[in-house]
Amino acid sequence: MFRLYVNPQNRKGHINKEIQGHFSEHLGRCIYEGLYVGEDSPIPNTNGMRNDVVNALKEMQIPVLRWPGGCFADEYHWMDGVGPKESRKRMINTHWGGVVEDNSFGTHEYMELCRQLGCKTYINGNVGSGTVREMSEWVEYMTFEGVSPMAELRKKNGHEAPYRVDYFGVGNENWGCGGNMNPEYYGNLYRNYQTYVRTYDSKKPIYKIACGPNVDDYEWTEGVLKTLYRGAGKENGLLDGISLHYYTHPEGWEVKGSATDFDEKVWYKTLSKTLYMETLIKQHGAILDQYDKERKVGMIVDEWGTWFTCEPGTNPGFLYQQNTMRDALVAGINLNIFNKHCDRVKMANIAQLVNVLQAVILTDGDKMLLTPTYHVFNMYKHHQDAELLDSYIETETIGLEEEYQVPNLSESVSLGKDGKIHITLNNLSAEKDYEIEGIFAQTKIQAVKGTVLTDEMHAHNTFDAPNKVHTQTFDDCRIKDNTISFTIPACSVLHLEVTV
Numbered sequence: 001m002f003r004l005y006v007n008p009q010n011r012k013g014h015i016n017k018e019i020q021g022h023f024s025e026h027l028g029r030c031i032y033e034g035l036y037v038g039e040d041s042p043i044p045n046t047n048g049m050r051n052d053v054v055n056a057l058k059e060m061q062i063p064v065l066r067w068p069g070g071c072f073a074d075e076y077h078w079m080d081g082v083g084p085k086e087s088r089k090r091m092i093n094t095h096w097g098g099v100v101e102d103n104s105f106g107t108h109e110y111m112e113l114c115r116q117l118g119c120k121t122y123i124n125g126n127v128g129s130g131t132v133r134e135m136s137e138w139v140e141y142m143t144f145e146g147v148s149p150m151a152e153l154r155k156k157n158g159h160e161a162p163y164r165v166d167y168f169g170v171g172n173e174n175w176g177c178g179g180n181m182n183p184e185y186y187g188n189l190y191r192n193y194q195t196y197v198r199t200y201d202s203k204k205p206i207y208k209i210a211c212g213p214n215v216d217d218y219e220w221t222e223g224v225l226k227t228l229y230r231g232a233g234k235e236n237g238l239l240d241g242i243s244l245h246y247y248t249h250p251e252g253w254e255v256k257g258s259a260t261d262f263d264e265k266v267w268y269k270t271l272s273k274t275l276y277m278e279t280l281i282k283q284h285g286a287i288l289d290q291y292d293k294e295r296k297v298g299m300i301v302d303e304w305g306t307w308f309t310c311e312p313g314t315n316p317g318f319l320y321q322q323n324t325m326r327d328a329l330v331a332g333i334n335l336n337i338f339n340k341h342c343d344r345v346k347m348a349n350i351a352q353l354v355n356v357l358q359a360v361i362l363t364d365g366d367k368m369l370l371t372p373t374y375h376v377f378n379m380y381k382h383h384q385d386a387e388l389l390d391s392y393i394e395t396e397t398i399g400l401e402e403e404y405q406v407p408n409l410s411e412s413v414s415l416g417k418d419g420k421i422h423i424t425l426n427n428l429s430a431e432k433d434y435e436i437e438g439i440f441a442q443t444k445i446q447a448v449k450g451t452v453l454t455d456e457m458h459a460h461n462t463f464d465a466p467n468k469v470h471t472q473t474f475d476d477c478r479i480k481d482n483t484i485s486f487t488i489p490a491c492s493v494l495h496l497e498v499t500v
């Protein structure tokens with residue numbers, strides 16, 4: 001039996017709802033087909049956005065959406081995507097799949113999508129191949145209310161009122177696809193570019209995000225921060241957040257491995273590599289602590305998730321992959337880690353929303369399915385804007401290879417906005433159930449209800465069997481005063497709502 005200790009009296013921090021954020025790039029069938037089909041499509045849509053996808057994402061309470069990339073962001077020139085659609089530039093998406101990009105989804109369409117979703121906006125600007133002026137004018141175009149050439153252009157293009165930009169990324173992966181820069185060079189460019197990312201309405205400040213490291217590139221983090229905090233930098237630097245990118249690819253970057261065809265060794269390898277996220281947050285966080293002594297700068301994990309070999313027969317540049325119970329566990333573990341580090345992690349964006357990498361939704365023509373990862377986000381939504389509670393779970397180490405051992409359980413607990421305690425618990429064992437006893441300090445428990453996602457490790461949804469993996473009610477919980485007892489099934493993600 002494993003004990004879970006919860007202290008409802010000890011609140012550890014606020015869980016920003018943006019921790020459950022998403023990312024959409026002009027890549028493969030994410031934007032086109034996945035989200036946007038155009039007004040004339042036979043697929044039911046509202047102003048071009050697929051109704052089925054929008055409704056599913058609203059149900060999941062998508063809190064924020066990053067756009068337009070990714071690597072695409074540093075090749076994107078926003079002016080190409082505004083104005084009458086028939087005169088927008090057509091070009092080849094050289095980075096992703098060599099297909100025609102007709103720019104029919106641009107700034108106005110993105111803002112319309114976020115309006116329909118009711119989510120916050122996160123725009124990623126172009127440092128790699130764009131100018132300071134271009135970035136500055138984009139922000140002016142989107143957010144300026146007064147008289148200005150860009151505000152006039154926005155109005156001429158059909159939107160009188162300014163849009164709201166909540167988050168703005170100054171470049172993406174500038175150590176790689178975003179310009180192959182070194183940290184000092186990028187740091188200096190950041191100082192320059194961000195100056196012109198102006199907040200025009202002080203009631204709606206734009207949260208500025210610097211390009212952070214890839215995985216364990218601590219030199220990048222150190223180099224960028226040193227440059228940003230040097231000399232004339234404001235006491236708290238010139239940034240609100242710094243990004244971190246870490247993907248789980250069990251077989252390494254070159255091989256990656258199949259999304260659906262794997263054995264138990266690879267299962268544990270995948271989960272073990274996922275747990276590395278916590279080390280990265282701590283290590284990069286420790287560097288950040290040296291500069292940002294007041295701990296005001298957010299760590300923005302704006303690309304994470306599984307990256308497998310794309311599905312056979314699909315364009316390799318489209319990064320289309322299936323999604324199994326293994327992805328569900330990867331999502332559950334990462335979201336628990338982000339919750340536990342909510343003092344630093346202020347936003348995280350899984351890559352990517354639809355049809356790309358670890359997607360929550362897959363589409364095929366007019367068909368749509370929800371992946372196991374979708375169900376995890378839907379269960380975790382109760383943590384959005386909740387207060388993290390002090391919790392600890394006893395674990396044992398499991399796995400088949402010495403190098404890839406993992407704890408059998410992962411958890412996080414919060415006090416939700418609804419006044420209930422929400423526990424999310426993952427069983428990382430591919431085959432063993434575990435007895436759990438949850439002990440709540442000085443708390444009388446009134447009721448518990450739960451939802452579980454469980455199946456065998458390869459299980460996934462297909463367009464022929466779209467509901468093979470689905471959530472079920474979990475009502476096998478015994479209550480006694482301040483304890484609850486239950487058995488968590490193998491290979492599962494569980495959400496418990498506790499009324500006290």
Ligand code: AHR
Binds near residue numbers: 070172352
């Ligand atoms: O998400 C796919 C790509 O991965 C993004 O475009 C890039 O930022 C990262 O390398």
